[in-house]
Amino acid sequence: MKIGLFGYGKMGKMIEQIAQDRGHTIVAKIDDPSQEADYTSMDVAIDFSTPEAAFDNITNCFRNKVPVISGTTGWLDNYSEAIKICEDNKSAFIYASNFSLGVNIFFELNKHLATMMAELEQYKVSMEEIHHTQKLDAPSGTAITLAEGIIENSPYKKWELDKSGDKIIPIKSIREGTVPGTHSIAYDSPVDRIEIKHEAHNREGFALGAVIASEWIQEKVGIFSMKDVLNLS
Numbered sequence: 269m270k271i272g273l274f275g276y277g278k279m280g281k282m283i284e285q286i287a288q289d290r291g292h293t294i295v296a297k298i299d300d301p302s303q304e305a306d307y308t309s310m311d312v313a314i315d316f317s318t319p320e321a322a323f324d325n326i327t328n329c330f331r332n333k334v335p336v337i338s339g340t341t342g343w344l345d346n347y348s349e350a351i352k353i354c355e356d357n358k359s360a361f362i363y364a365s366n367f368s369l370g371v372n373i374f375f376e377l378n379k380h381l382a383t384m385m386a387e388l389e390q391y392k393v394s395m396e397e398i399h400h401t402q403k404l405d406a407p408s409g410t411a412i413t414l415a416e417g418i419i420e421n422s423p424y425k426k427w428e429l430d431k432s433g434d435k436i437i438p439i440k441s442i443r444e445g446t447v448p449g450t451h452s453i454a455y456d457s458p459v460d461r462i463e464i465k466h467e468a469h470n471r472e473g474f475a476l477g478a479v480i481a482s483e484w485i486q487e488k489v490g491i492f493s494m495k496d497v498l499n500l501s
């Protein structure tokens with residue numbers, strides 16, 4: 269495949285390495301808005317840019333019939349508009365807050381645990397995410413996906429940063445050193461704590477998942493998710 273990278277930072281460089289190891293060619297490395305993209309050279313675009321840049325990067329690809337894999341977080345207020353532009357242009361799109369196999373398994377584990385805990389009012393849930401100090405958004409996109417999984421499978425109604433309350437999931441965001449990404453969910457009662465945790469050791473899992481998703485989306489039209497790619501029940 270010929271891959272266009274939108275965002276050539278920590279993730280873009282890791283994706284380049286893994287894509288080339290898998291025999292693909294990087295035909296563009298767009299790292300700021302002043303750069304022109306040659307969409308005709310791309311079989312797929314992989315966007316790991318910034319919350320401010322993602323929507324324009326993604327939708328310009330759709331208008332040029334380039335399917336998109338986006339991992340950029342912090343832009344989801346515009347997600348519905350993005351998928352409409354994708355559908356109007358008969359293109360293809362996968363957004364994932366986290367592309368790693370481990371976190372996508374963790375997403376399913378989280379939903380199963382939330383279902384088991386839903387009626388046990390003596391337990392109160394809380395979440396924590398830890399990332400490197402260069403991260404622009406908080407809470408992480410992964411934490412938001414986890415919180416949404418709890419809300420869909422329990423009486424909880426919303427999440428808040430650093431704020432608890434009735435039917436509210438409090439999320440604590442910690443920025444520390446070069447941490448790639450650690451997420452934990454805890455259920456505390458007066459007598460005990462149940463906790464699940466995912467810890468990324470590096471960015472390889474995120475990048476490999478994104479490249480596998482870009483291979484999967486070839487020749488497809490529509491809006492998909494990593495559950496489709498990984499065939500997770």
Ligand SMILES: NC(=O)c1ccc[n+]([C@@H]2O[C@H](COP(=O)([O-])OP(=O)(O)OC[C@H]3O[C@@H](n4cnc5c(N)ncnc54)[C@H](O)[C@@H]3O)[C@@H](O)[C@H]2O)c1
Binds near residue numbers: 300341475
């Ligand atoms: N979904 C996942 O699995 C996953 C994993 C890791 C990171 N992320 C997300 O990916 C994004 C990037 O993470 P990172 O660690 O690579 O950040 P980074 O800051 O290292 O890289 C972002 C790059 O985007 C560039 N950029 C700025 N404006 C741009 C524009 N208009 N067009 C193209 N590029 C532009 C910056 O110059 C920078 O090099 C973040 O939103 C992060 O949350 C997602």
Ligand SMILES: O=C(O)C1=N[C@H](C(=O)O)CCC1
Binds near residue numbers: 341365400410
């Ligand atoms: O390094 C980051 O930034 C990460 N962002 C994603 C998120 O916001 O969940 C995935 C984990 C790493």
